[in-house]
Amino acid sequence: MTDSTPKLDRYDRKILQLLQADARLSNQELADRIGLSPSPCLRRVKRLEDTGLIEGYRAMLNARALGLKLMAFIQISMDRHTPDRFDQFEAQIASYPEVLECHLITGHDADYLLKVIVDDMDGFQRLLLEKITRIEGVTGVHSSFVLKSPSSRTALPL
Amino acid sequence: MTDSTPKLDRYDRKILQLLQADARLSNQELADRIGLSPSPCLRRVKRLEDTGLIEGYRAMLNARALGLKLMAFIQISMDRHTPDRFDQFEAQIASYPEVLECHLITGHDADYLLKVIVDDMDGFQRLLLEKITRIEGVTGVHSSFVLKSPSSRTALPL
DNA sequence: CTTGAAATACATGCGGC
DNA sequence: GCCGCATGTATTTCAAG
Numbered sequence: 020m021t022d023s024t025p026k027l028d029r030y031d032r033k034i035l036q037l038l039q040a041d042a043r044l045s046n047q048e049l050a051d052r053i054g055l056s057p058s059p060c061l062r063r064v065k066r067l068e069d070t071g072l073i074e075g076y077r078a079m080l081n082a083r084a085l086g087l088k089l090m091a092f093i094q095i096s097m098d099r100h101t102p103d104r105f106d107q108f109e110a111q112i113a114s115y116p117e118v119l120e121c122h123l124i125t126g127h128d129a130d131y132l133l134k135v136i137v138d139d140m141d142g143f144q145r146l147l148l149e150k151i152t153r154i155e156g157v158t159g160v161h162s163s164f165v166l167k168s169p170s171s172r173t174a175l176p177l
Numbered sequence: 178m179t180d181s182t183p184k185l186d187r188y189d190r191k192i193l194q195l196l197q198a199d200a201r202l203s204n205q206e207l208a209d210r211i212g213l214s215p216s217p218c219l220r221r222v223k224r225l226e227d228t229g230l231i232e233g234y235r236a237m238l239n240a241r242a243l244g245l246k247l248m249a250f251i252q253i254s255m256d257r258h259t260p261d262r263f264d265q266f267e268a269q270i271a272s273y274p275e276v277l278e279c280h281l282i283t284g285h286d287a288d289y290l291l292k293v294i295v296d297d298m299d300g301f302q303r304l305l306l307e308k309i310t311r312i313e314g315v316t317g318v319h320s321s322f323v324l325k326s327p328s329s330r331t332a333l334p335l
Numbered sequence: 336c337t338t339g340a341a342a343t344a345c346a347t348g349c350g351g352c
Numbered sequence: 353g354c355c356g357c358a359t360g361t362a363t364t365t366c367a368a369g
Contacts, residue, residue, distance in 0.1 A: 203344080203346090204345075204346065204347095205344080205346090215345090215347090216346095216347080216348085219346070219347075
C-alpha cells in the first residue's frame with residue numbers, strides 16, 4: 020500500500036536527508052548541495068512527494084514554550100479484543116489533540132501505548148479521568164511521566 | 178530557558194497551526210490565510226523563529242516505504258542511578274539513529290523508555306544485543322512491538 | 336542530465352496610516 | 353501596531369543540446 024519502488028539512488032537519499040533536516044531549503048540550495056542542477060533535483064523531489072515517500076513538511080514547535088510542560092506515556096488495557104472495541108477506542112483517541120501517538124502493541128499486559136502532552140498535572144488528570152478512562156472497554160491504565168527526553172529525532176535513519 | 182513571553186495572539190496561533198500542517202507555505206500564502214499582509218506576517222514568523230518557539234522545519238518521511246517495517250518500544254532499567262551512568266547511557270543512545278526517542282521516565286520499574294525503528298526483527302536483534310544491552314549499567318530490558326499506529330501527530334495542541 | 340533564458344512569484348524594506 | 357507599494361532577488365518552467 021504505502022510502499023512501492025524502493026529505487027533510491029544516492030541523490031534521492033541525499034535529498035531526503037537534507038529535507039529531513041530542513042524542509043524549507045529552496046530547490047536551488049538543495050540542488051547545489053547534492054551536486055545536481057535545479058531541474059532534475061526538483062523532478063526528484065516531486066517524484067518523492069508523489070510516491071508518498073515524503074509525507075509532508077511540518078514546523079516543529081517548542082512544547083515548553085507553549086506551556087505544554089507535561090509529557091506522559093499511558094499504557095491501556097482493554098477488556099475484550101474485538102474489532103469494534105478497538106475501532107471505537109481508536110476513533111475516540113484520534114479526536115484528542117493531547118494524544119500525540121497511539122500504538123497498538125504487543126509485549127506485556129497492555130494493548131495500547133499512548134504518548135500524550137498536556138500543560139500540567141491538572142490537564143493530565145482531566146485527560147485521563149474525563150476522556151481516556153471513559154472510553155468503553157478500557158479496563159486498565161498505567162501512566163509514566165517523562166522527566167526529560169535526552170533524545171528526540173524526527174529524522175528516520177537512511 | 179526555552180521559555181519567554183507567552184504572548185501569542187490569534188495571529189501567532191494561526192501561523193503556528195498552519196506551519197505545523199504545512200511548513201512550506203510561502204509567506205504570501207500564510208499572510209492570505211491569516212488575514213494579514215505579508216510584511217507583518219513575515220515579522221511574526223521571524224519572531225517565532227528567533228524566540229525558539231519554532232524549532233525548525235522537517236520533512237516527514239514514510240517509514241514503511243524506506244523499508245523500516247518494525248517499530249518498538251524498549252523499557253530500560255539501570256543498575257545504579259548515578260549521573261555518570263545516566264550521562265554515558267544517554268550519550269551512547271544519542272549515537273544510534275535507530276533510536277528515535279529516549280525518555281527518562283517515572284512510573285514503574287523502568288528508568289528509560291526508548292522508541293526505535295528498524296528494518297525487521299533481525300535489525301532489532303542487532304540493535305538490542307549488539308548495542309543497547311552492551312551499554313554499561315543496563316540491567317533490564319523489556320520490549321514491546323508496535324503492531325499498528327492508529328494515530329501519530331507531530332502537531333502540538335494549541 | 337545540463338544549460339540558459341523568460342516569466343513568475345517571492346521576500347524585504349520603506350513611507351504612510 | 354498595520355498596510356501597500358517598489359525593488360531586487362530567487363524560483364520555476366521551458367526550451368534546446
